[in-house]
Amino acid sequence: MKVEKISELTTSRLSVYLRCLEELSASGVRTISSEELARKFRLNSAQIRKDLAYFGEFGVRGVGYYVDDLREHLRRILGLDKEHKVCIIGAGRLGTALADYNGFKKSNFSVVALFDIDESKIGKSIGNVKIYNFADFHKIVRLEKIEIAVITVPAYAAQQVLDEVVRAGIKAVLNFAPVTLIADASVKVKTVDLTTSLESLSYFLNQPVNGRDE
Amino acid sequence: MKVEKISELTTSRLSVYLRCLEELSASGVRTISSEELARKFRLNSAQIRKDLAYFGEFGVRGVGYYVDDLREHLRRILGLDKEHKVCIIGAGRLGTALADYNGFKKSNFSVVALFDIDESKIGKSIGNVKIYNFADFHKIVRLEKIEIAVITVPAYAAQQVLDEVVRAGIKAVLNFAPVTLIADASVKVKTVDLTTSLESLSYFLNQPVNGRDE
DNA sequence: TGATGTGAAGCGGTTCACAGCC
DNA sequence: GGCTGTGAACCGCTTCACATCA
Numbered sequence: 091m092k093v094e095k096i097s098e099l100t101t102s103r104l105s106v107y108l109r110c111l112e113e114l115s116a117s118g119v120r121t122i123s124s125e126e127l128a129r130k131f132r133l134n135s136a137q138i139r140k141d142l143a144y145f146g147e148f149g150v151r152g153v154g155y156y157v158d159d160l161r162e163h164l165r166r167i168l169g170l171d172k173e174h175k176v177c178i179i180g181a182g183r184l185g186t187a188l189a190d191y192n193g194f195k196k197s198n199f200s201v202v203a204l205f206d207i208d209e210s211k212i213g214k215s216i217g218n219v220k221i222y223n224f225a226d227f228h229k230i231v232r233l234e235k236i237e238i239a240v241i242t243v244p245a246y247a248a249q250q251v252l253d254e255v256v257r258a259g260i261k262a263v264l265n266f267a268p269v270t271l272i273a274d275a276s277v278k279v280k281t282v283d284l285t286t287s288l289e290s291l292s293y294f295l296n297q298p299v300n301g302r303d304e
Numbered sequence: 305m306k307v308e309k310i311s312e313l314t315t316s317r318l319s320v321y322l323r324c325l326e327e328l329s330a331s332g333v334r335t336i337s338s339e340e341l342a343r344k345f346r347l348n349s350a351q352i353r354k355d356l357a358y359f360g361e362f363g364v365r366g367v368g369y370y371v372d373d374l375r376e377h378l379r380r381i382l383g384l385d386k387e388h389k390v391c392i393i394g395a396g397r398l399g400t401a402l403a404d405y406n407g408f409k410k411s412n413f414s415v416v417a418l419f420d421i422d423e424s425k426i427g428k429s430i431g432n433v434k435i436y437n438f439a440d441f442h443k444i445v446r447l448e449k450i451e452i453a454v455i456t457v458p459a460y461a462a463q464q465v466l467d468e469v470v471r472a473g474i475k476a477v478l479n480f481a482p483v484t485l486i487a488d489a490s491v492k493v494k495t496v497d498l499t500t501s502l503e504s505l506s507y508f509l510n511q512p513v514n515g516r517d518e
Numbered sequence: 519t520g521a522t523g524t525g526a527a528g529c530g531g532t533t534c535a536c537a538g539c540c
Numbered sequence: 541g542g543c544t545g546t547g548a549a550c551c552g553c554t555t556c557a558c559a560t561c562a
Contacts, residue, residue, distance in 0.1 A: 134554075
């Protein structure tokens with residue numbers, strides 16, 4: 091085990107490993123070697139071992155890893171053993187779709203608020219999630235102990251929204267607006283840029299040989 | 305100019321550069337140096353020059369790049385000078401949100417079909433986009449000349465859907481299902497994994513110092 | 519014996535620094 | 541003089557290969 095800075099590449103893979111382990115656990119597998127895990131899910135065994143070794147010695151030589159044990163370790167490492175409150179800013183199509191998406195629940199994320207500035211939307215609900223006035227953002231964040239913000243507003247408004255999010259003390263942001271956002275280094279902003287993803291795909295459409303899933 | 309394999313990192317940045325140039329062009333800027341472009345949009349000037357140099361010599365020494373000229377070059381390189389037909393498989397919340405999203409139009413993508421297997425959805429429309437029976441997938445792909453597929457079905461169905469997509473001859477896929485998909489190397493699959501993105505953010509919530517937008 | 523944990527090598531991408539050209 | 545295009549240096553991540561240990 092090392093004391094190094096962990097890259098986002100590693101943490102993303104931990105999330106993938108966790109998903110694999112959940113699948114294995116559900117189908118009754120008790121132990122698995124890095125080799126077998128790699129073969130089953132198209133990963134690299136050395137990378138699995140190295141990623142895990144950043145955080146401890148979870149394996150048993152000659153045996154492999156205990157599936158349920160490792161799963162719990164990963165959940166703890168990723169901070170998924172505690173619930174995290176999430177808000178979504180921008181109650182458009184994408185924002186409401188995400189608010190309604192059940193897939194986050196098993197990771198212990200719960201969407202507790204939507205925000206918008208459109209009077210006609212404020213006060214309504216999407217599923218159990220109420221749409222609040224963005225003017226009340228700070229208050230609701232404090233009240234609900236929101237830790238993560240998802241930004242689904244138009245590009246032109248995104249930086250302004252992010253500034254407000256940072257001012258409210260939120261340290262983790264998932265941004266869907268197709269712009270590069272600037273924030274203090276103490277705030278982790280991850281941008282999911284669908285336009286860039288598609289445009290990048292478009293390039294490879296015209297190439298003789300293509301790559302595969304990454 | 306080199307003849308090398310272009311990485312997805314490069315093509316993604318080209319998409320970003322294009323967006324920057326469109327903004328500059330709209331505000332009347334005629335020429336720009338890589339240095340200034342980098343400063344304005346938080347990029348790296350050497351990287352801009354190197355990325356562009358893979359495709360030609362677009363700049364003028366002592367001057368910089370002609371904004372409109374470079375923009376058109378990038379549009380052509382990314383294949384955005386021609387329209388690309390897109391279909392979305394899975395007419396749930398996310399699929400319909402994407403079908404209704406206008407942001408792709410200016411990149412010359414047009415969503416021409418949604419697919420589902422749910423009888424109650426088939427035949428309906430989201431905006432101008434009709435929901436078809438997935439059983440008719442091959443026929444509609446051929447008829448509409450669809451080149452790109454977006455997968456927004458549940459995880460358990462995604463691989464099966466991808467296999468069908470590949471069989472229909474589609475070479476570019478954007479996948480939102482939280483699973484690693486396996487496809488032939490001639491097909492480019494890009495996965496946008498929201499669960500992994502959030503779980504990765506969750507990790508950084510508990511860390512003393514965090515990174516910034518990447 | 520068999521699989522982990524890990525130093526070392528390898529590789530790809532980024533940044534530097536400057537020759538070359540407008 | 542100023543900025544591009546690019547070889548070289550650098551850096552970080554991935555993969556290899558093996559000493560180590562249950």
